[in-house]
Amino acid sequence: MSTERASARTSDSVLGRFHGVIPAGGTGTRLWPLSRAAAPKFLHDLTGSGSTLIRATYDRLLPLTQGRIMVVTGVVHRRAVLAQLPEIEDTDLVLESEPKDSAAAIGLAAAILHRRDPGIIMGSFAADQVIAPAELFQDAVREAIHTAAEGYIVTIGIEPTHPSTGFGYIRAGDPLTVAGAPTARAVIEFVEKPSQAVADGYIDSGNYSWNAGMFVAPVELMLRHLAANEPELHAGLLEIAASWDTPQRVQVARRIWPTLPKIAIDYAVAEPAAAAGDVAMIPGGFSWDDVGDFAAIGRLNPAEENSELKVMGEGARVFSENASGIVVSDTKRVIALIGIDDVVIVDTPDALLVTTKEHAQEVKKAVERLRASGDTDVL
Amino acid sequence: MSTERASARTSDSVLGRFHGVIPAGGTGTRLWPLSRAAAPKFLHDLTGSGSTLIRATYDRLLPLTQGRIMVVTGVVHRRAVLAQLPEIEDTDLVLESEPKDSAAAIGLAAAILHRRDPGIIMGSFAADQVIAPAELFQDAVREAIHTAAEGYIVTIGIEPTHPSTGFGYIRAGDPLTVAGAPTARAVIEFVEKPSQAVADGYIDSGNYSWNAGMFVAPVELMLRHLAANEPELHAGLLEIAASWDTPQRVQVARRIWPTLPKIAIDYAVAEPAAAAGDVAMIPGGFSWDDVGDFAAIGRLNPAEENSELKVMGEGARVFSENASGIVVSDTKRVIALIGIDDVVIVDTPDALLVTTKEHAQEVKKAVERLRASGDTDVL
Incomplete structure (x- = not known):
């Protein structure tokens, strides 16, 4: 067996470990009265494409997942999400009884997937972003999956088109050497929304990308960082996940979910993981918009x-x-x-x-x- | 009998000849979509007073008429007008099957009133103007009635607050000597909406007032000028009026009304009457607005x-x-x-x-x- 064929098979098997996760939350207050509690941003077609944002997000992940996609959303949106994604399996629709911020939502997906197969590499992409072309996005995610397989939490950095003060930034470090991920770089740190002067400096340096909140990582590594930084949250999520594919699912979730701390995935996982040297980045060459207003x-x-x-x-x-x-x-x-x-x-x-x-x-x-x-x- | 008492009795009897006429037409296109074909301007309370414009117009005329007020409006507004003016007599509600402009509307009122009593002095005031205070308006109308009794078509001139290019103007001539009408003046001519330079000159001269389309006149004199200028219209209106208080009213109106020429009262009566020296003016000291936009x-x-x-x-x-x-x-x-x-x-x-x-x-x-x-x- 030649090295080339072995490498191809390794690549296939790495990509085969991938499972998409779509957190669909937030009401998009700045898009009121179009977007509102009962009909949040992700349920609208905001680009005139004919697809709602959540449907477009799902379709963008399909070629990478063959349908292995989990959606985490509010229980009030169950019917609307099913109308948009009729093909989704019941076990891949995670319903929150109340919003608990992104660490709980993404962490629960990680915990459930980890019980199914500890080897899964998850990729979390918000339901309300606009990305084009899909092929460049998929190329970046493929590189991210290969990088994640080497033991990284991988984010996809958006190349800034202007020195925005409305987004957080990712500071890239040295290039990494990863098979199947020629553009991978280390991440030194995540930084919060900067002042205008600071943002100008970021753009000039060439080392900063916009943080779009995209994370590709082995579920085992996500949970390890969550356990280290938010042990209470981690324990609660594991308990819910343990009952997920049993008749006790609803009862356990109803008891534990309301007690979980509210914290963003950035603080609970991404920033401490970056400080520990566990975060990598793939530059995303696609155009991106969070449709903020x-x-x-x-x-x-x-x-x-x-x-x-x-x-x-x-x-x-x-x-x-x-x-x-x-x-x-x-x-x-x-x-x-x-x-x-x-x-x-x-x-x-x-x-x-x-x-x-x-x-x-x-x-x-x-x-x-x-x-x-x-x-x-x-x- | 002293001269003073005789004069008072004469004054009473002149004012007793007065009959109000309210033409309620026009859709107020510049107030769309509030004002529209089905709910024209005069059916709205545009001043926050609590009264619709037509109700306020009616109430303003009440002290002068003891209820002798005729309304001319479209048949489609019958129900809405009756809701606003529930006290109006059926014989005082003149319904147009289609709009025929102001000469037909005011002329028909004149013809009907003339058959009831050739001595009536009519006063025509549009249903969609805003006037305050009512007392100053009523003072001006009283002077106008006294002047009309001397054989004039009397208009009430609005003192301009600025050199508007959106209104027609009335050019006043010499003061008249009329008992009960100390401010009466002759009218030399009516002039159409002027250019800005011309309007500026009007204001400087002090001899020009805004033409608010208010006319107070003996019905006999109105009809005489209408006969002279628009004989066909005059003949048709007399024929409708002859059947007005008979069972043939609807049938005759349905036959004749659609054949009548469309012309404004300004061209059919006011301007030619002014040229003949038959028009007088009372300056109106009240504030006035036609709520044009x-x-x-x-x-x-x-x-x-x-x-x-x-x-x-x-x-x-x-x-x-x-x-x-x-x-x-x-x-x-x-x-x-x-x-x-x-x-x-x-x-x-x-x-x-x-x-x-x-x-x-x-x-x-x-x-x-x-x-x-x-x-x-x-x-």
Whole structure:
């Protein structure tokens, strides 16, 4: 047997250990009133592609997983997620009775998968990101799987298009030598959202990528770091996982889940693992957007020809005269715009938002005020 | 009998000849989508007073008429007008099967009233104007009635507050000597909407008033000028009036009304009468607004304290952050405004308008585009 054929078979068997995980949480407050508690961001088609964000995320992982994909979401979204992903197995749909932040969600997936097969390499990708082209994403994930197989928690770094102050960054170290992962690098540290001056410096140095929260890792290694940093959380997750494929699943989860600490996977695993030298990075050559606000929706949707107004929504009836900006129509109402620039209008049956692209980030504030005033029926 | 008492009795008997006429037509296109074919401007409370414009017009005439008020409106508005004016007699509600412009509407009222009593002095006041205080209006109308009794068609001139290019003007001549009408003046001519330079000159001269389309005149004199200028229209109106208080009313009106020419009262009566020296004017010392667009609605409605945002509509749920302008809410929806200035938002169940105060006059264009595109369900 030649070395080449052995290597090919090794590669196949490494990739065959991969299992996708899609945490589908968060209400996308800055996309209110389109995105809201009952219909969060990931359940919408925000790019005019014809697919919801969660469906597109699932489809992007399919060629890597042959359907081995677990979704972790709120129990209130069960029906909507099944409508989007009818092929998902019951045992691959993990329902949270209440939100417990990303360490619990991703940690539970790791614990359940670890009981099924301790050799699994998981890859966690949020349900509400926009990525293109899918092939470049899949190439990066394949490199990440090969790197993970060498004992790393591997993140995929997004090449920054501008010195954003809205994202965390990944500081890359030296290149690694990993078969099947020619672009792999060590990670020195994760850093939080920087000031503008600091972000400018990051871009100039060439060693920083955006942190999109993508993690590919052996489940055993994820759990080991979780045990070291959050032993209580780790113990609770193992107990739930032990009952997962038994009739006690619901009863055990109902007892333990509410007691678990809320913490982000960044603090519970990624940052301490980086400090321990256990994190690697694959640079992602694809374009990426977290669709953080309505300005992003404007960027991601093509305008009609000869129009500076982008209109989203099936059956939208928009009439404009000297208007530019974005209209998201979730009703059948006629919308007339006259002489208004860079406007953002989101029209839903029970709530209307009117703002500007410039103020798109402040939508969160409006939602907070609505909550404070008790008008939670539209949140 | 002293001269003083005789004069008082004469005055009473002149005022006793007065009959109000309220033409209630026009859809108020520039106030779309609040005002529309099925619910025109005069059926709305546009000032936050608690009264619709037609109800306020009626109430303003009550002290002058003791209920002798005729309303001319479209047959489609019959029910809505009766809901606003439940006390109106069937014989004082003149229903047009289709709009035929102001000469037919006011002329028919004149012809019907003339058959009842040729001595009637009619006063025609549009249903969709905002006037305050009512007492100054009533003082002006009383002077107008006394002047009309001397054989004049009397208009009430609005003292201009600025050199508007959006109104027609009345050019006043010499003072007249009329008992009971110390401010009466002759009218030299009516002039159409002027250019800005011309309007500036009008204001400087002090001899020009805004033409609000108010006419007080003996019905006999109105009909005489109508006969001279529009004989066909005059003949048709007399024929309808002859059948008005008979069982043939509906049948005759249905046959003749559609054949009548469409012409404004200005061309059919006022301008030729002025040229003949038959028009007089009483200066109106009251404030007046024809609520021509949403900017006017902004002026006429008080803002809440510490807010530059004016909100109209019962049960409006508006949340704003650094926003100014006008919101008219005709729904129960939550409306959130963030970082947008001088905006005009009109939210109705089937149509939404977003524009700016500056572009409020262009709403008409949007309505025309909707009509052209066949989207007439929301007009």
